Amino acid sequence: MGEAIVITSGKGGVGKTTTSANIGTALALMEKKVCLIDTDIGLRNLDVVMGLENRIIYDIVDVIEERCKLKQALIKDKRFDYLTLLPAAQTSDKTAVTTDGMKKIISELKQEYDYIIIDCPAGIEQGFQNAIAGADRAIVVTTPEKSSVRDADRIIGLIEKEDMKEPPRLIINRIRNHMMKSGDMIDIDDIVQLLSIDLIGVVIDDEEVIKASNKGEPVALHPNTKSSIAYRNIARRILGETVPLQSLEDEKGMFQKVKKFFGIRA
Amino acid sequence: MQDKKQLITIKGTREGLTLFIDELCSFNEAIKELHDKIIKNKPKKDDPIVSVRIKLGNRYLEDDQDKQLTEIINQANGFKIDSIESEVIRKEDALKWKEDSKIKAINRIVRSGQVLEVKGDLLLIGDVNPGGKVVSTGNIYIMGNLYGIAHAGVDGDRNACIVASYMKPTQLRIADYISRAPDYESDGVYMECGLVDEGQDKIIIDRLQVLSNKRKELSRFERRVQNG
Structure with a gap:
């Protein structure tokens, strides 16, 4: 019996889709059977980020309106067998999906998969309600910006009203270390204190993420970038491991290390 | 006869x-x-x-x-x-009276978009986040951070006060008075209270200690009995 996790944020553009794709990929790399569901009907792009756009034949609305079987709509990832995607429809709108329809699909998928990652649309309307309907757990994504933290707070309030197994957990995305140090960005501690939920991961703002998503392959596939490690750590924490938070410091060059050794300020 | x-x-x-x-x-x-x-x-x-x-x-x-x-x-x-x-009042009025003079203790976080409304005094153990709002007909005591809006004495009680462990509100409202945070970035204050100053005809924020002078009736449980 699998577990359904919804990735949500309230505000748009904070990285829900990227986070969903990367957590899904990281879990699949650890040999868990994962199904990604895109619930952003009308504005789908999880398939683009995963590079599976050209394989879509049926979508989630086809499943709900019984034009096809659930199995027919699922797309196997081109890189490994553990990962599948249930794409959103591009032509219908959000009213085509109901909470009951979502619950039915998710409970069916849970028989088959270890983790079902639900990519939630922005906003708090029907699309959001659909996305959280069948979820057991929620992960809230925010960036260190006031507006995004405010929306995350609102979303957490809404999720707390639902009957989920545990309170939502937090990912802080797009951290720019130098701005946080200079006080131009809100501090991680301040965000966590304000939202008062558990932090499950921090991801730095990384150009590699953009490069990878344009190529249609999640950054978590590359072993050495900082953001990739961050996503893999999040996946390990989802599995229940305790992994310390990644240090945000940039790797220092040899010369600077030597300078530091001699006590010269870098 | x-x-x-x-x-x-x-x-x-x-x-x-x-x-x-x-x-x-x-x-x-x-x-x-x-x-x-x-x-x-x-x-x-x-x-x-x-x-x-x-x-x-x-x-x-x-x-x-x-x-x-x-x-x-x-x-x-x-x-x-x-x-x-009259020596007697109706049960209905008595219950309302009791309701109005009670302190309601609530333990939660009032998040953005949420409104917590109570009759009587509110004792909130938890934060009021930005965008959140607490409303009471009496006083408001917050054991936590007040970042959002607090409205005390909503039915027109200008003697109501707002107390918080940490105060950095978007707005303070007492009865029909409204004050807002300054436009410049400022630090919040610890253990202070907001109350209406009759002389200045506006809401002021002061140390908690002034309450014992300015709101003596606060410690009297049945203060609203006198007010009717």
């Missing part, structure tokens, strides 16, 4: 007249006797206005009965109703 017990007893005091209305007779009988007595004792034109206090004992007056009584007294010039006092 003569030995019939008097239903209305009138006593003169320094402040004026006190009317005791028998609590066991029917209202109509009492009104009738009152009417007769008033007509009989009608003050002369030049007499000063006499204030009248009416004591009902254990009798409860409906709204229209209250009106009827007031009409009769006012009919005769020269009388002014000071108060109508």
